[in-house]
Structures are given as C-alpha cells and as structure tokens.
Amino acid sequence: MKKTSLRFLQAHTNMASIIDDLAPNVFGEEHEAGKIPYSLFVETVEQVPIAISITDKKAKILYVNEEFCRVTGYQAEDVLGKNESLLSDKSTPRNVYYDLWHTISKKQVWRGKLCNRHKSGQRYLADLTIAPMLNEQGNITHYIGMHRDITQSYESEKQLINQKLLIESVINSSPIAMVVIDNQDKVILDNHMYKALVSDLDKGEPADYFLHLLRAELGDLWSELQRNEQGFDNREFRIEGKGQRRDRWYSCAGNWFVENEVNVDAFFESNSKQYLILTITDITRQRRQMEELHIQTLKTIMSEDERVRSIRETLLGAMHQIQMPMNQIRAAEQILRHKRDDQNTGLLQILLQIQQSGEEAIATMQKCIPEVLQTTVIPVNLNQILHEVLLLNHQRIWSKGIEVHWQPLSQLPTMLGSENRLRTLFKQLIDNAIEAVSVNSTNEQRLKITTSADADLIYVCIEDSGPGIPVEKRSKVFEPFYTTRPIGGHQTGMGLVMAKEIVNQHQGYIDIDPDFDQGCRFKISFPQNRQEIRRLL
Secondary structure (H helix, E strand, C coil): CCCHHHHHHHCCCHHHHHHHHHCCCEEEEECCCEEEEHHHHHHHHHHCCCCCEECCCEEEEEEEEEHHHHHHCCCCHCCCCCCCHHHHHCCCCCHHHHHHHHHHHHHEEEEEEEEEEECCCCCCEEEEEEEEECCCCEEEEEEEEEEECHHHHHHHHHHHHHHHHHHHHHHHHHHCEEEEEEECEEEEEEEEHHHHHHHHCCCCCHHHHHHHHHHHHHHHHHHHHHCCCCCCCEEEEEEECCCCCCCCEEEEEHHHHEEEEECHHHHHHHHHEECCCEEEECCHHHHHHHHHHHHHHHHHHHHHHHHHHHHHHHHHHHHHHHHHHHHHHHHHHHHHHHHCCCHHHHHHHHHHHHHHHHHHHHHHHHHCCCCCCCCEEEEEEEHHHHHHHHHHCHHHHHHHCEEEEECCCCCCCCEEEEEHHHHHHHHHHHHHHHHHHCCCCCCCCCCEEEECCCCEEEEEEECCCCCCCCHHHCCCCCCCHHHHHHHHCCCCHHHHHHHHHHHCCCCCCCCCCCCCCCCCEEEEEECCCCCHHHCCC
C-alpha cells in the first residue's frame, strides 16, 4: 500500500509541482543535512491519522491521503480533479462558507465544523482546519484541508448535555427543594424550590442553616452516616415565625454519593469527591392540620381543666365567704363563755348551733372540691407551650384587634415539667393580659411574649399595654380572691394564686417587673432540667 501510494504521488506531476513551488529548500536527498527527504514527507502525509486534502485556489482537489478516503468513503480516483464541495451535505449554513472563504482568502487559517456527506449518503460532522499554502512571494497557490469525523463525540456530548438538561428539568419541576452540597458545604447544584427558600426562610443560605440543625440533632451519628454513605430521612424542624409570620415546618432527607473527578490530575490516578444531596420538604400544611387537631384536643382538655378550676374556685370562694362570719361567731362565743352569764345561755346555744352548721357546710364543700391529679413530668419546650396557648387564644386576640409580638429564642433549652400545668399557667397570664389590654382606653393594644435563657435558667416575659397594676398592690395580686379589676382589669379569683403555685412546683420564680411602666410585665424563670421537680409534681 505504501509503495503504491508513493508511486501514485510521484506519477502526478501536479503534486510534484506543488512541492516544488512551496518549499524548494525543504526537501533534499537523504544524505543532505537539515533537509527532510522527499520520501519521508510523502510517507508522513500519507500515514498521518488525519484526513488531508490539497486543492488549488478554486478548491479543485489535487491530492488526498489514505485517512481522507477512510473518513469520506471516496477513493482518490473518485475525487481528484473535482471540487471540494463534493463532500458538502448542503445543510451547512451559507454564512459558514462565507466566513470560511473570507478567512482563507486573507491568508488566515480557518477552523470550524461542517456537515459533510459520506459516499454512502450518511451525514457526518467534520471538524475542519483549512490553511492557505503560500509560495516564496507570499501568494496563495493551494489550500490544505485537514478534518476529523467527530460525529460520535459530538453526539455523545449532545447526549450528555440533553441528559443534564433533562435532569435539571426534572429537578426544577420537583415540588421539593433539592440541593447538592460538597464536603466544604458549598452548594454545587440546586433547583427553583430551593432558591425560593432563600427569601421564604430569611436565614441566609438555607443549606447552611439546615446542615447546622441536622448536625446538632444527629450528633456523632452524622459523621458515621457520612463515612458509610448511609442516608437519613424524616428529620423535621420547626422554624419560628417572626412578627406576623407563622411558624413553618420542614422535613429533611439526605444521601451521600461519590463522584469521580474529571480533571487532568485524575487521568492516571483515580480521584473522587463526596457530595450530599439534601431534600427539604415544606410540611407546614400537614403539620398545621395536625396542629389544629392537637389544638382541638387541647381545648377539650383545657375546658375540662377550667371547669374543674371553676368548681374549685367557686367552692373555695364560698368557704372563704362562710369562714369570715364563722370567725366572728367563734369570737362572740368565746366572749359569752368568758362572761359566764346564765342569761346568755340560750344565745350561746344558738351560736354553737350556727357554728356547728357552718363547720358542717365547710366540711361538705371541702369534700366536693375536685382533686388535682398528678401529671407526667417530661422534658418540655416552653416555646411550644406558649405557641399552643397563643393558638388557643387566637380567635379572642383577633376579635379584639390585639397586636401580638411573639419573640421566642430559636434554640430554647428544655426543662422538666408538666405540660398541662404549664399550659394552665401561661393561659392564665395571657388571659389576664388580654383582659387588661381590652379595658385600656389607649389606642395601642399590644401583647408581647419573649423567651430567653442563660446557663442555668429559662426566662419568659409576658407584657401587655394595659393600665398596669399599681405599685402598692403588686405584692397582693398573688393572694387568694384579691382583685384589681376596678383599677387594672386583671382577673379575680384564684388565677394568679394558681399561677404562682404552678411556678413554685417547677422550682421557678414569678414576679411583676417594677421597672416596666407601659402596662404590666410578668417575669417568670425556671431552672433547666432539674430532676428534683419529679418529686413535686
């Protein structure tokens, strides 16, 4: 084949003339130093794995190599003397050919892609380079073209792009926020739902925020899952709302995967990187439905508790009212006994009978007072308790036009306590605050609730914009049946007494802030996770 090709080239005087015109000083005999043997040049052009063709200035083909024949399907005798346009599929835009001729006519190299047609009629994509060949005077004498069939690599590249677009389209159409994160917590890929979280959460980069929550919750398990490439799912988090924004719930799931590197450094040595695909599902609607059911259950429980409390307060109030005249009767009895006057014997008997009847009545009422059952002591999140109490009072607050400022500490520590009793405590205080705000004659009707914590204590502040409680009466509001209603509008009866009792049971402290003069502010503090509380409840 090689000898035949060489004879073919040597037999064509036009090819020899091309070489003579282009580089008379380049080729020489094999013994001449610094010059390439003519035969070596011919063999190189013939065997190079790139399709090569040489044409005159009008694109008439003068020479083709073996690779040209293999790529195009044409033999040399099929194309020699014919125009290079023989290869064109006619589907390449005219402006591409215009750019091609405009470039090479200016003695510049043109590089681009053309759609060619194989001799069999099949289209293929040619990656083409055309360079003008100049003589010693710098004039164009011929053109040399070199091209490769890149159809397969082009189709593979397009297929990868299409697959990437398809994957991105599927991901973006997903109703779930999805994000791919590398080992440096950098976001590599995300979808539209994830981008929406940036403004919805107002927490900066959502991935950083949820990764912080997940690592805090999973602890050492996080590193183990990552090391073993094991996933996790159904990790739910509540995001506290600010101002008028309601709380939102999200469920997180994740899976780690390893991807091989595609850079030059990984060509000979396999390198890989680990990624986490994190999905964040907004489950607020489901949680709110569950919450509504929970609130309805709480309303039933609280209604029963309030019924029991009402009965207790009524009976205790009646006993208190009976006890005052009974004390006076007991005092009168002692005076009559001290006088030892026979004239008062009848009156003394009457007083004894009244006293006995009163004591029997008090004893009967004492037996009727419903017992307060012991409750389970568990770790409690006061933010959740306060949130529930606000939901219980939502209709009442809304109907009175009260502005609520709810400012919870996002990572509030838990405490040991009774959920039901703590709910009763805060409902009593919030009910009092609503009542105070409602009777206030000022335009501002505000209720503010905040939570905070330090190393030992958890703090809750409940303040209202009502008329407040006079300084001289603040020490008495926790006494049974003391009322400030004519002045401050706070509820009468045993409410605050019960509130203080519940706080004491949890080893806490409750007081009225003496420095707050824009209404009334109750300050409550509880110890964190005290085991002794179990014995008190």
